[in-house]
Amino acid sequence: MTLPPTPSQTIGPFFHNALPYEGGDRLVPTGDPDALRIVGTVIDGAEEPVSDALVEIWQANRAGRYRHPEDRRDDLPLEEGFTGFGRCPTDAEGRFEFLTIKPGPVPGPDGETLQAPHIAVSVFARGLLRRVVTRIYFPDEEEANAADPLLSSIEDAGQRSTLIAGQLDGGYHFDIRLQGEDQTVFLDV
Amino acid sequence: MTQQASGEVAAHPPYLYPDYKSTRLRAPDKPLTIVPRTLTELTGPAYGRGRPGSLDHDLTRQHGGEPLGERIIVHGRLLDGDGRPVRDSLVEIWQANAAGRYTHAGDRHPAPLDPNFSGAGRCLTDDEGRYRFVTIKPGAYPWKNHHNAWRPAHIHFSLFGPAFRTRLITQMYFPGDPLFEFDPIFQSVGDPKAQQRMISSFDLEATEPEWALAYNFDIILEGRVATPMEH
Numbered sequence: 001m002t003l004p005p006t007p008s009q010t011i012g013p014f015f016h017n018a019l020p021y022e023g024g025d026r027l028v029p030t031g032d033p034d035a036l037r038i039v040g041t042v043i044d045g046a047e048e049p050v051s052d053a054l055v056e057i058w059q060a061n062r063a064g065r066y067r068h069p070e071d072r073r074d075d076l077p078l079e080e081g082f083t084g085f086g087r088c089p090t091d092a093e094g095r096f097e098f099l100t101i102k103p104g105p106v107p108g109p110d111g112e113t114l115q116a117p118h119i120a121v122s123v124f125a126r127g128l129l130r131r132v133v134t135r136i137y138f139p140d141e142e143e144a145n146a147a148d149p150l151l152s153s154i155e156d157a158g159q160r161s162t163l164i165a166g167q168l169d170g171g172y173h174f175d176i177r178l179q180g181e182d183q184t185v186f187l188d189v
Numbered sequence: 190m191t192q193q194a195s196g197e198v199a200a201h202p203p204y205l206y207p208d209y210k211s212t213r214l215r216a217p218d219k220p221l222t223i224v225p226r227t228l229t230e231l232t233g234p235a236y237g238r239g240r241p242g243s244l245d246h247d248l249t250r251q252h253g254g255e256p257l258g259e260r261i262i263v264h265g266r267l268l269d270g271d272g273r274p275v276r277d278s279l280v281e282i283w284q285a286n287a288a289g290r291y292t293h294a295g296d297r298h299p300a301p302l303d304p305n306f307s308g309a310g311r312c313l314t315d316d317e318g319r320y321r322f323v324t325i326k327p328g329a330y331p332w333k334n335h336h337n338a339w340r341p342a343h344i345h346f347s348l349f350g351p352a353f354r355t356r357l358i359t360q361m362y363f364p365g366d367p368l369f370e371f372d373p374i375f376q377s378v379g380d381p382k383a384q385q386r387m388i389s390s391f392d393l394e395a396t397e398p399e400w401a402l403a404y405n406f407d408i409i410l411e412g413r414v415a416t417p418m419e420h
Binding site for chain 2: 154
């Protein structure tokens with residue numbers, strides 16, 4: 001028997017004194033040699049920045065292992081101090097920024113064939129009755145991206161490109177457009 | 190929108206609900222892309238910033254004095270779609286004070302702040318999936334969505350659950366609130382049964398004499414799905 005879920009409601013505009021925490025946007029220490037910045041802006045349907053959003057990321061470590069009991073691939077190491085989770089409120093310009101590392105690839109639906117490296121993203125905000133979910137893929141992983149099951153399932157090249165970050169000095173750039181012609185692809189998980 | 194078996198009404202609100210004005214420019218207008226479930230969706234974060242401290246669950250004991258208002262116990266179980274307890278899982282809450290004012294600088298509602306109340310708490314569910322907070326009953330508060338708009342009294346809840354796909358943010362309401370029928374955020378959930386799942390129930394058994402009324406609020410997360418490895 002399946003119990004119906006509790007419905008989602010908006011996060012509202014007043015979460016800042018409760019949810020964000022010191023260091024929430026840093027998944028690795030600043031001195032980490034593989035550290036990279038992921039910066040972006042959340043934008044609404046009128047092309048205005050969303051300054052009261054909360055962005056969360058979830059990713060595997062360098063080796064492609066998730067810190068979670070469902071990931072039982074013991075041959076891959078866990079990283080001390082790396083949780084894989086990040087949380088960042090957008091600032092007055094709608095910007096968010098994370099310091100992290102590029103995740104290793106993880107297996108796809110068949111449990112074996114690897115997906116392209118990616119970071120899972122949730123966005124919450126006033127005006128969003130449910131979170132939107134998306135993924136960040138990397139521009140320097142063309143071969144892996146071409147074989148990725150999710151990216152391959154998106155027929156429109158323009159839409160597909162909304163999931164691929166842009167290259168930046170020291171990292172990557174990924175805007176999240178909530179609505180409109182260039183809307184980011186959002187996922188049904 | 191959640192995938193539903195045919196004939197079932199969707200539990201979650203739609204993205205676009207024009208009566209809730211902020212959704213007009215923020216709701217995605219393209220259909221969602223289905224993602225096949227992989228370790229990415231089936232794993233998920235545990236504690237965020239680390240395990241809560243021993244008093245993080247008690248919003249009445251975070252300052253020098255006690256906050257004004259009705260002291261209440263808010264408790265319940267965190268369950269998955271199969272009715273199984275979700276153990277050792279982080280629950281975060283935040284709310285307005287008894288006057289209906291948030292400590293957030295953006296809340297300009299002319300109701301008094303309470304120096305003994307900041308309105309945020311965290312705890313972990315126990316072995317039976319139970320969580321428990323002590324707080325004060327929040328007041329309703331006005332907002333600018335439409336003329337004479339008031340949010341029903343509510344406590345914001347943030348849940349991780351066992352997986353990225355079970356992540357949920359919702360609001361807990363109080364039984365008998367006269368504002369439900371006028372509140373577009375509450376009404377965005379169309380199914381009356383689903384609306385009921387957002388309303389706590391008064392719990393006399395857990396009420397502590399001479400001390401605090403109790404409200405029960407069970408939270409059901411999306412059901413468990415077998416990982417590819419289990420086939």
